[in-house]
Amino acid sequence: MPKDGGIGASSKRREDVRFLTGAGNYTDDINIRGQAHVFFLRSDVAHGTLNKVDTTAAEGMPGVVRVFTGADFEAVGGMPCGWQITDKHGQPMLEPKHPVLAHGKVRHVGEPIAAVVADTLEQARDAAEAIELDISELPAVVDMKAAVTDASPKVHDDLPSNLCYDWGFVEENKAATDEAFEKAAHVTTLELVNNRLVANPMEPRVAVGDYSRATDDHTLYTTSQNPHVIRLLMGAFVLGIPEHKLRVVAPDVGGGFGTKIFHYQEEAFCTFAAKACNRPVKWTSSRSEAFMSDAHGRDHVTKIELALDADNNFTALRTETFANMGAYLSTFAPSIPTWLHGTLMAGNYKTPLVYVNVKAVFTNTVPVDAYRGAGRPEATFQLERVIDKAALELKVDPVELRRQNFITEFPYATPVAVEYDTGDYHATMDKVLEMSDRAGFEARRKESEARGKLRGFGINCFIEACGIAPSNLVGQLGARAGLYESATVRVNATGGLVVMTGSHSHGQGHETSFAQVVADMIGIDENMVEIVHGDTANTPMGMGTYGSRSIAVGGSAMVRATEKIIAKAKKIASHLLEASEGDIELKDGAFSVAGTDKSVAWGDVTLAAYVPHNYPLEDIEPGLEETAFYDPSNFTYPAGAYTCEVEVDPQTGVVTIERFASADDFGNVINPMIVEGQVHGGIAQGIGQALLENCAYDENGQLLTASYMDYTMPRADDLPDMTHYIVDHSCQTPCTHNPLGVKGCGEAGAIGSPPTVINAIVDALRSGGHDVTHIDMPATPARVWAAMQG
Known part of the structure; x- marks a missing residue:
């Protein structure tokens, strides 16, 4: 491999050519012949009883195809949550239904109540303004601590309270942790807020639904970080569409930062409406809509305590956090303040005892879920601020206080599992x-x-903990999906490769870095490797991109698939070179017999795989294509x-x-x-x-x-x-x-x-x-x- 390419090289991002020249293909660039447009009428109150939604006037307006309300979705499922948390008493979290369109009540400003499908967006917007709403406004609950009091209004009438779960971790550490605080030479206490954020990716969300009556196939084009997961959730839990009849395509995506991981109501609606209206249906979010419909991030209120001995060694850490879930549970929301936050509270330090308590709370606000870092920024902010405050109180150098307590021996098992x-x-x-x-x-x-x-x-x-894994562990922790990744490597007869991955790129440069990995393994030019992603029709089932998992999990799947390719190619090369397979070496794009000058080029071997005139047919079948799924053993x-x-x-x-x-x-x-x-x-x-x-x-x-x-x-x-x-x-x-x-x-x-x-x-x-x-x-x-x- 030339020194200017392969692993470790700062290869220029190949995808930037289309991005910088305006040749990208974003979801809003997709327009299907005959498509209609949808405008969502959203609630302007945070909490209220929905007495009447009168669509009569809207239905008769020019260009209107159909007006939908919550009643049209009573027979379908609600938006699913992908992670179940069990509280410190062994009880499952409270899990309210999250309707596609509001039915009975509205629970946050921006919740969609009705949707107008019309020939043009302007016609849809005009008709939405003609819908008559009768909403009896109810007291809203916004403050998390107030929300869990007996006097608070309930966000969901069918739930016993606004407390989604009360989670303690590690529960068996609690008594010992409390005792360590009683014996501590010094205790530092800090109360802090991790402020709520809006992700604001450059490209707002878009969904385009299409349906073929001829084949009964559904297609959704969407701005998503994990199209396979969207297909699974929407098909199995919301609309009941068999996966083989549902294709999800996420083309170029202009930033995600976590907010495009989740399955949203607008995606389910456009898919449903395309069949109901028998024509493609498109929705493009405005920036104003994004502020009140995209999942928000962070929003924790925490009390943290650090115990130290007389020599300033950390002896115990204890936290109590209120975590805002918003009005509903977004796809991965319950896992963020628990398993992606509590497990990182040891930080870089050899603190022997840690106890984390998290109270997740429903409020009349937009749902909260993962945002860049997802749980780890919250943990780090708490820990690093309380250490700095301890250094002030003890009048010691904050650098030296940290150094003194660093973990120095690895592997290291933390007290938070x-x-x-x-x-x-x-x-x-x-x-x-x-x-x-x-x-x-x-x-x-x-x-x-x-x-x-x-x-x-x-x-x-x-x-931080990245590449969340393994599937069997996260399954025990409440994940309702596996967290593996996949890759299919297809070698063409002339030696070029197409790598199809379940990971998705929305700004990370996968098309460049993934190609570097595969090219380096074989010893060929990076331009001979094409990366394909974002379409469930031509990529293997994968979990998508989030949690800094792409290269660690998705890249490892590519390595495993490429290893299978190389192993088969060595068999072919050994036949062509009339040598033992064990003596075949691959280097710089050529197979050679160890200790000799006999060699055969990569392209000759790949050609033999597809033109098997001189081929060991009795041992292996023609072709050169392999798939691998990789499930990590640890973060x-x-x-x-x-x-x-x-x-x-x-x-x-x-x-x-x-x-x-x-x-x-x-x-x-x-x-x-x-x-x-x-x-x-x-x-x-x-x-x-x-x-x-x-x-x-x-x-x-x-x-x-x-x-x-x-x-x-x-x-x-x-x-x-x-x-x-x-x-x-x-x-x-x-x-x-x-x-x-x-x-x-x-x-x-x-x-x-x-x-x-x-x-x-x-x-x-x-x-x-x-x-x-x-x-x-x-x-x-x-x-x-x-x-x-x-």
Whole structure:
């Protein structure tokens, strides 16, 4: 393989050619002859009894094909939840029905009540405005703690309360953890909020349903991170369509960040309506709709306590979290504050006892589910903020307090039921301190003070769990699907390969990095490998892309399938070379006999597979195509250390990020350029959460941040100058349980950056004499200024 290609090379992203030239094929680009358009009439109240939906006037308006209400969907299933949580008493979570269109009640602003299908979108919108609604508004519940009191209105009348589950983990640790706190030399307590976020991918969601009466086949084109899962959930649990009669296609997708993992009502509706109307039906979300219909992220309120002995060793950790589920359970929502959050509460530290309690609560708000990082940012923020506060109380260096408590021996079994296979937290700490020039910080602080600014330095260490697995374990934990991945490798007669994967790319560069892996294994040019994804009709069943699982799980499936290809090709080569199969070696795209100069090119072997004139037919059949499914034996555990320097204007509270450095351990790296881009993007999103973004409701459940006029997204000038925005991934401890030794990189930046920024802000304020030990996100100028006023 040439030095400028294969694993470890910064190959340019091949998919960018079409993206940068406007040749991408996004779902909204798909228009089917004869298609109609749908407009959803959504609730403008958060909680109410739906007395009447009068569609008479709308049905008679120009261009209207049909008007649908909740009554049309009484015979179909509700939107399914893909994960069941069992509480600390052994009881299953409360699981209300989630209708395709509201029926009987509305439970959050933005819930679809009726849908108008018309020849044009304008006609559908006009007709929707003619629908008469009679809604008796009910008191809304928004505050999570208030929601679980006896006096609170119930979001779902058929449930005993608004408490979805009360989860304790590890329950058998609770008594010992409580005892450790009683004996502790020092206890640090912190109450904090992990603010609700809107994902805001560049491309809003789109769904196009099509139906063929001739074959009884359904097709859904959708903006999805996992088309096979959408097909499974919609076919089996909502509409009752056999999977072989349902095709789901996710073409180019303009960003997801988790919010496009889930099965949404609009997808089910367009699929259903295409058959009911006997014509294609298309819906494209407006940005305003996205704010009140896309699943939101985060939204935790937590009390965390850290116990230490007289030598400042961590002895126990205890948390109590209220986690907002919103009005309904989104696809993976119950797993986020539990198994993707509680299992990471040990962090990078050898804390012997950990107990995590999570109360998941229904409120009259948009459902909450996975958002970039999904549970791990919440855990990291809690842990790294309480450690910084402990360092303040103990008057010790926050870096040294962390170092003292680092895990140093691997594999390491944590008290929260996971086992880290590899890591070197001292190495990433050393690297980030070197990159950030901590030794020169005091001089920079004095220079800032001379200009009337307060300067702070923040440090953070984190670990994450990626490539969630294995299926038999997550099944025991409540997952209602397997979490394997798949790949089919088809070799053409002339030597080129088509790799069909169940993973899906929505910005990660799979078409480049996956090709690098397969090409490197064979020793051929990357351009000979084509990656196909996103269409259930021509890819094997896979679980899609989320949780930084693509290369660790999807890439490993490709490796296994390619290994099968190579094994069969060696049989053919041994026949052509008249040598023992055990003596055949593959290197640089040629098969050779070990210890001789006899060889045959890759293309000659592949041609023989399809033109079997000289072929061992008695041993193997013609052709060269293999499929593999890969189910990991464990999570992967990327880890990192981040630093941030901020300046705070004491007159206004404005925070400016001056420097940022990240040192990550991602195991082996396939494409350094792509990894760097993923980390940069994640850090930008984390900075957005720390400083700018906040999804807010008023006491009546009205969404106050329903547009970019009120919801602040990070821009380029919110980030530090690129010369002071340094990312590094040279500290590599390869994963021991997947064939590539990779760990995943897509979420690290969003996990590590929020506490780093807040730690820096607190340090800056304290340098100015302000007795501040914590500030909640987002650290807006108003919030920072108020903190300085005491």
